[in-house]
Every structure is written in C-alpha cells, then in structure tokens.
Amino acid sequence: MPYQVIIPAAGQGKRMGAGKNKLLLTLEGVPILIHTLRVFEADAECSGIILAINPSDEQEFKSLLKEYGIHKVSSLVTGGKERQDSVYNGLRAVHSIDGVVLVHDAARPFIRLETIRNLVEAASKDGGAIVAVPVKDTIKKADDGRVAETVERSSLWSVQTPQAFRASVLLEAHNKAMREQFIGTDESSLVERIPHHVSIIEGDYDNIKLTTPEDLYFAEAILRKRKE
Ligand code: CTP
Ligand code: MG
Numbered sequence: 645m646p647y648q649v650i651i652p653a654a655g656q657g658k659r660m661g662a663g664k665n666k667l668l669l670t671l672e673g674v675p676i677l678i679h680t681l682r683v684f685e686a687d688a689e690c691s692g693i694i695l696a697i698n699p700s701d702e703q704e705f706k707s708l709l710k711e712y713g714i715h716k717v718s719s720l721v722t723g724g725k726e727r728q729d730s731v732y733n734g735l736r737a738v739h740s741i742d743g744v745v746l747v748h749d750a751a752r753p754f755i756r757l758e759t760i761r762n763l764v765e766a767a768s769k770d771g772g773a774i775v776a777v778p779v780k781d782t783i784k785k786a787d788d789g790r791v792a793e794t795v796e797r798s799s800l801w802s803v804q805t806p807q808a809f810r811a812s813v814l815l816e817a818h819n820k821a822m823r824e825q826f827i828g829t830d831e832s833s834l835v836e837r838i839p840h841h842v843s844i845i846e847g848d849y850d851n852i853k854l855t856t857p858e859d860l861y862f863a864e865a866i867l868r869k870r871k872e
Contacts, residue, residue, distance in 0.1 A: 645689060645744065645764045645765060645768050646689050646690075646691045646743065646744075647689060647690060647691065647743065647744040647745065647746055647764050647808065648690070648691055648692045648693075648694060648718075648738055648739070648740075648743065648744075648745050648746070648811075649684050649690055649692075649693050649694070649745070649746040649747070649748055649806070650694045650696065650731055650734035650735060650737075650738070650745060650746070650747045650748075651680065651681070651684075651693060651694065651695050651696065651734075651747075651748055651749070651750050652696045652723065652727050652730040652731055652734065652747070652749060652750065653665075653667055653677060653695055653696060653697050653701075653705070653723070653730075653750035654696045654697050654698045654701075654722070654723020654724070654730045655667075655698075655723075655727065655751070656698075659855050659856050660854070660855065660856060660857060660859075661857065665698065665701055666751065666854060667680075667750050667751060668701075668704065669854075669860065671753070671860070671863050671864060671867055672864070672867055674712070675708055676750070676751065676753055676854060676863075677705065677708065677750050678708060678712045678714065679753035680748070680749075680750050680751075680752065680753040680755075681693065681695075681709075681712075681714045681716075681717070681750075682712075682714070683753070683755055683757070683760075684716060684748075685713075685714050685715070685716050686757075687757055687760065689760075689761075689764065690716060692716060692717075692718035692719075692739075693714075693716045693717045693718060694717075694718065694719045694721060694734040694737045694738065695717050695719070695720050695721070695734075695750075696721050696722070696723040696724075696730035696731065696733055696734045697720055697721070697722070697723055698722075698723055699722060702720070705720075706720075718737075719734075719737040721733045721734050721736070721737050726827055727829075728818075728821070728827055728828060728834070731747055731818070731831065732818050732822070734747075735811070735814060735815055735818060738811050740811065741811045741812045741815065742810070742811070742812065743810070743811055744764055744767045744768050744808055744809070744810060744811070745808070745809060745810075745811040745814055746760070746763070746764070746767075746806040746807070746808045747805060747806060747807050747808075747814075747831050748805045748806035748807075749805045749853055751853050751854045751855065752804065752805055752851055752852065752853045752854075753854070753863070754848075754850050754851050754852065754863075754866055755775075755805075755806060755847075755851050756847075756848060756851070759775055759806075759845065759847045759848065759851070760806065762845045763775055763806055763807075763808045763845045764808055766808070766843045766845055767808035767809055767810065767843075768810070770841055770842075770843045771809065771810050771813045771840055771841060772807075772808070772809045772810070772813055772814075772832065772835050772840055772841060772842040772843065773807070773808050773809075773842065773843040773844070773845055774803055774804075774805075774806075774807040774808075774830070774831075774832045774842055774843075774844060774845065775803075775804045775805065775806055775807070775844075775845050775846075775847035775851065776801035776802060776803045776804060776844050776845070776846065776847060777801065777802050777804070777846065777847055777848065777849050777851075778800070778801060778802075778846075779797055779800040779801060779802050780849075782794065782797060783795045783797060783800060801844060803830060803832065804847055804851050804853070805830070805853075807830060807831045807832055809831065809835060813835060813838070813840055814831060814834075814835065816838060816840075817831070817834035817835040817837065817838055817840070818834060820834070820837060820838060821834045821837065824837075850866050850869075852866070
C-alpha cells in the first residue's frame with residue numbers, strides 16, 4: 645500500500661542542549677536525521693518524503709541529503725512555531741488527498757518496516773491509526789505534590805510515531821484545530837476531536853524519541869543490538 649510521509653524536523657532540540665538542531669548529532673558517525681530518512685528511502689511503498697525544516701538548517705540538510713544519497717524527499721517545507729504547524733505545512737504539500745499519509749518524527753530513527761506496514765494497512769482501512777506500546781510504569785495522578793489517584797494501567801498506552809491517516813481526515817482535523825485554536829501534542833489528538841476513529845498498532849519499546857542527552861546512550865545500544 646503506497647503512502648507519503650511527512651517528517652517534522654524543524655525543532656530546536658532545546659532539551660538535548662546541543663546548541664544546534666539535535667537531528668544533526670551523529671550515531672555511529674551518521675546524523676540522526678539520516679538514520680530516520682533511510683528507513684523511508686528503503687521502503688518501496690513510500691512514494692515521497694515531505695520534510696519540514698527550519699530555514700536556518702536548509703543548507704546543511706540539503707548537503708546531507710546529497711552526501712547520503714537520499715532521493716525520496718519530494719518537498720522541503722518551512723517548519724512552524726509548534727510541531728503541529730510544521731506538520732500542517734507538510735500536509736499542504738501532500739499530492740493525493742485520497743491516499744494515506746504518515747507523520748513521523750525525525751527524532752525517532754528506530755521505527756521498523758514491519759510496524760509501518762501494519763500501520764499503513766490499518767489507516768487505509770479505518771482512516772486513522774497510531775503506533776503505541778503498553779505503559780510499563782505505575783502511573784499516578786498528583787495534586788500539589790501528593791498522590792491523588794493511582795490510574796488503572798491496563799488501558800494505558802505510550803504513544804509514538806508514526807501516526808497514519810487518510811490525508812483527507814488529517815486535513816479536516818488540522819483545519820478544525822486551527823479554527824478552534826487547539827494545539828495537540830500529536831496528530832491523533834486532532835483527529836479524535838473531529839471525531840474520527842483511531843486504531844492502535846502495537847509497536848516496539850525501542851522506537852524511542854531522542855529527546856534528552858541520555859537518550860543518545862540508549863540509541864547507541866539499540867544500534868549495537870541490531871547489528872548482532
Ligand atoms: N518539530 C518540528 N517543528 C517544531 C517543533 C518540533 O518540526 N516547531 C519536530 C522536531 O524536529 C522533532 C519532532 O518534531 O523531529 C518532535 O519534536 P521534539 O522531540 O520536541 O524535538 P524538538 O522540538 O527539536 O526538541 P525540544 O522540544 O527539546 O526543543
Ligand atoms: Mg519540541
């Protein structure tokens with residue numbers, strides 16, 4: 645099943661504290677951005693990558709695409725203030741409103757092809773699907789530094805990307821969010837407000853988002869493990 649993917653890469657990486665976009669940091673000598681792009685470059689079903697970037701990163705990103713032979717980037721769009729704005733700008737570059745569009749954070753380089761397959765299949769059938777893993781920790785609600793409640797864990801999921809939707813559904817969700825000035829932390833939260841059904845595809849715990857400096861240690865370990 646063919647799909648296009650929007651990859652938001654226009655953040656500043658503040659929590660990583662590298663003094664530059666964290667996607668330029670390297671794992672085994674290769675920039676995080678390239679690790680992520682390679683997954684989609686290698687997937688025959690991926691018909692195009694729409695990359696949302698910061699204008700200040702444009703020259704460097706373009707030369708990395710050339711250096712590492714990434715040919716599937718069909719559009720480079722300017723990112724926005726929030727991640728949601730970057731995705732919206734990417735959405736305007738999608739060419740088929742009837743097709744499936746994925747949104748995947750550039751900062752999650754370890755997504756597996758098999759998960760993408762399952763996700764795309766679910767999204768084309770149901771209109772919307774997300775990758776998630778069951779919550780492992782005990783979760784509590786707090787009030788003023790005190791435990792207010794222990795939340796029943798069996799129905800809780802930690803949500804990752806990619807998230808996949810029929811492009812028309814995602815566009816409707818974004819337009820509604822914009823009209824109502826709603827800012828969500830993922831695409832699904834916008835689609836849920838239509839309201840529209842979103843299915844869960846169980847993914848892997850190692851599909852981590854590289855957010856803070858210690859995540860780089862985990863990332864090196866995941867790469868080593870995959871080479872075994
Ligand atoms: N992103 C984006 N546009 C923004 C903010 C984020 O395209 N305005 C992208 C990031 O580049 C990243 C993904 O969205 O690939 C997930 O965001 P996050 O992990 O929060 O990255 P940053 O925003 O760069 O990091 P931080 O929040 O620590 O500054
Ligand atoms: Mg951010």
